[in-house]
Amino acid sequence: MSSILPLFPDNMVVSERGRINLSGFDILELAEKYSTPLYIYDAHTIFHNIDTLKDTLKKYYPGESIITYAAKAYFSLRFAQFIAKTEVGIDAVSENELIFALRAGIKPERIHLHGNNKTYAELDHAVQANIHAIVIDNFEDIEILERLSHKKSPISVWIRVNPEIDEIATHPYRNTGHSVSKFGLTIRDGQAETAIRMLMANPNFRLIGIHTHIGSQIFDTAPYKQAIGEMLKLARRCNWIPAEVCPGGGWGVPYRHDEMINNNIENWIREISIVIQEEYRGSNFLPRLILEPGRWIVARAGIAIYTVGRVKQFSNGEKLLAVDGGMGDNIRPPLYQAEYEAIVAENPLGSPTTCYRIVGRFCESGDELIHEIDLPEVQTGNHLIFPVSGAYHLSMASNYNLFARPAVLWVENGSVNVLQERENLFTGWWV
Numbered sequence: 264m265s266s267i268l269p270l271f272p273d274n275m276v277v278s279e280r281g282r283i284n285l286s287g288f289d290i291l292e293l294a295e296k297y298s299t300p301l302y303i304y305d306a307h308t309i310f311h312n313i314d315t316l317k318d319t320l321k322k323y324y325p326g327e328s329i330i331t332y333a334a335k336a337y338f339s340l341r342f343a344q345f346i347a348k349t350e351v352g353i354d355a356v357s358e359n360e361l362i363f364a365l366r367a368g369i370k371p372e373r374i375h376l377h378g379n380n381k382t383y384a385e386l387d388h389a390v391q392a393n394i395h396a397i398v399i400d401n402f403e404d405i406e407i408l409e410r411l412s413h414k415k416s417p418i419s420v421w422i423r424v425n426p427e428i429d430e431i432a433t434h435p436y437r438n439t440g441h442s443v444s445k446f447g448l449t450i451r452d453g454q455a456e457t458a459i460r461m462l463m464a465n466p467n468f469r470l471i472g473i474h475t476h477i478g479s480q481i482f483d484t485a486p487y488k489q490a491i492g493e494m495l496k497l498a499r500r501c502n503w504i505p506a507e508v509c510p511g512g513g514w515g516v517p518y519r520h521d522e523m524i525n526n527n528i529e530n531w532i533r534e535i536s537i538v539i540q541e542e543y544r545g546s547n548f549l550p551r552l553i554l555e556p557g558r559w560i561v562a563r564a565g566i567a568i569y570t571v572g573r574v575k576q577f578s579n580g581e582k583l584l585a586v587d588g589g590m591g592d593n594i595r596p597p598l599y600q601a602e603y604e605a606i607v608a609e610n611p612l613g614s615p616t617t618c619y620r621i622v623g624r625f626c627e628s629g630d631e632l633i634h635e636i637d638l639p640e641v642q643t644g645n646h647l648i649f650p651v652s653g654a655y656h657l658s659m660a661s662n663y664n665l666f667a668r669p670a671v672l673w674v675e676n677g678s679v680n681v682l683q684e685r686e687n688l689f690t691g692w693w694v
Contacts (some may be wrong), residue, residue, distance in 0.1 A: 271652035272305035286674035300588035303622030306675030308564035326549030335559025336438010336654040412467035421472035426490040440477030476511030477522030484534040512555035558654040565653020608646035
């Protein structure tokens with residue numbers, strides 16, 4: 264247990280009697296009250312992670328800087344209301360994320376809108392809401408915004424460029440900066456330069472920033488430095504000094520104890536800051552640096568709790584545990600081959616004696632959460648707790664097999680808030 268405890272939220276403790284407590288609440292009591300599958304977010308961990316990012320930026324970057332939370336990691340209206348208290352910005356990629364951010368009280372000037380295929384309605388809403396910036400991803404964005412400029416002019420925009428870095432150490436589905444990525448305007452063939460010159464010459468636009476995002480779950484600073492270098496070289500070629508520079512987010516988090524050595528956010532921010540400062544050495548100007556972490560803020564803050572149902576043993580000796588969740592609430596293992604660890608809530612201090620494969624209850628052979636893990640002996644009715652469950656689980660959840668999506672809690676200073684009730688499929692889209 265001690266080796267994986269750092270994967271869990273800051274406020275999670277295990278007593279000498281083996282009871283697990285999170286922010287003052289007994290985990291098994293919460294599981295009994297709210298049923299499982301159950302997701303819980305620890306407020307302290309989220310706020311501490313945000314403060315760490317802000318403090319590290321201040322330490323290494325002498326210019327102005329802003330943290331914006333990538334809403335795609337996890338977003339709900341109640342969650343957004345808590346995030347609004349931190350005064351971070353919001354990186355939205357849909358009209359609904361934009362609406363939730365605004366309804367939660369997040370100021371328009373702290374929101375920017377991404378998307379590789381934005382609709383007219385989304386762009387219209389963003390223009391009328393007067394958000395900080397709309398991120399130009401293609402020439403069609405420019406075309407539609409030109410038609411909307413009679414409602415507001417000039418329209419503040421960033422441009423997203425594709426640095427065309429093919430070799431990035433992450434899963435192929437998470438690499439968004441390769442040469443044929445669907446995101447951004449490519450540099451080598453001149454598309455990005457053409458778009459910048461178009462925007463600079465058009466009085467209906469105010470081109471304030473340059474952006475890229477090369478992928479996620481990345482632990483190497485080298486591709487970030489290369490991407491920033493390509494961005495700033497492009498800006499120089501266009502005789503343009505961007506007021507804001509955003510190298511995106513995507514710095515990785517460990518999901519297993521043997522990955523924890525890589526989780527140094529300070530390296531990422533320091534190296535990014537150095538590259539930008541070198542570019543503007545000798546001038547009295549530094550652009551505003553904007554980072555877009557999502558996973559790094561919320562992943563470790565969230566845990567998932569499942570109840571064990573069937574326990575099987577095969578003729579080859581392999582043992583299998585089936586839990587009451589799976590790919591419907593966590594698609595990452597089948598989609599990205601993501602690996603996790605887990606503990607037995609009833610016996611977190613017990614010595615591992617048995618190797619198990621942990622699967623979900625969905626009608627797919629690929630519905631596997633952990634391929635192989637050593638645990639104390641597990642029985643039907645026991646509970647498994649998965650750490651690092653706060654990002655890209657619920658935001659990618661589905662109703663496959665018509666299973667309802669789980670309840671979500673927020674624990675803070677001795678209080679429990681329900682972020683999302685357990686879904687009732689008989690009052691929603693399916694009926």
